[in-house]
Amino acid sequence: MDDRAQSIIDAKAKVLKALGHPTRLFIVEELARGERCVCELVKLVGADFSTVSKHLTLLKNAGVVQDDKRGQMVYYTLKVPCILRFMDCIEAVIVSGSCK
Amino acid sequence: MDDRAQSIIDAKAKVLKALGHPTRLFIVEELARGERCVCELVKLVGADFSTVSKHLTLLKNAGVVQDDKRGQMVYYTLKVPCILRFMDCIEAVIVSGSCK
């Protein structure tokens, strides 16, 4: 495998890895319903502010979410909604063990 | 979040996490082209036999691949091809930074 192919694989794996944590996946699915500020996500997730903030930073670095600071709050939105269509596939994996 | 919702999230995150490693993602994309034995994957990946075997075990536990032992060889196949359709989305994330 050449360097270019390898770096594409690496980049894709990075996105998938970002989604591969229960808290981050939860956040992504919550953001699918609309913009949320960090404080809302903290309440929903039930973890420390710093923990949620770090998960959000990681998602942002992976290119999955974007942030928008307005006043003293930071609002996060899902940058790549196509990810959600994939969830049906993942769900199929865990429910029936296969998909089309 | 209730226990049931939590365990669904956990299961989905497990699948995504399994895909979130360059070597495993490479294996999945290779299996998308057809069945491969471990020895072929070892050559393609260029890592130790035991390393590849462990990645395959992890993918199997996540429900992504299945194995079939024939003779002294073990052949792996992709169990959930719908995962591949998702790759276009992931690729969009890393190339253009957004998707529809």
Next chain:
DNA sequence: TATATATTTGGTAATATAGCCAAATATATG
């Protein structure tokens, strides 16, 4: 300006992951 609120950053400890080697297991073949 002082203070409260929202968020991020730094530090740290516990746990998980990845990769290699060596050993074990299974199957085929001489």
Next chain:
DNA sequence: CATATATTTGGCTATATTACCAAATATATA
């Protein structure tokens, strides 16, 4: 049966991840 090949498992070390706390930063408001 002995040996070679294919694969997995166990053990180990290095590295990465996660979560919390405390401190720093930024912004709003009294």
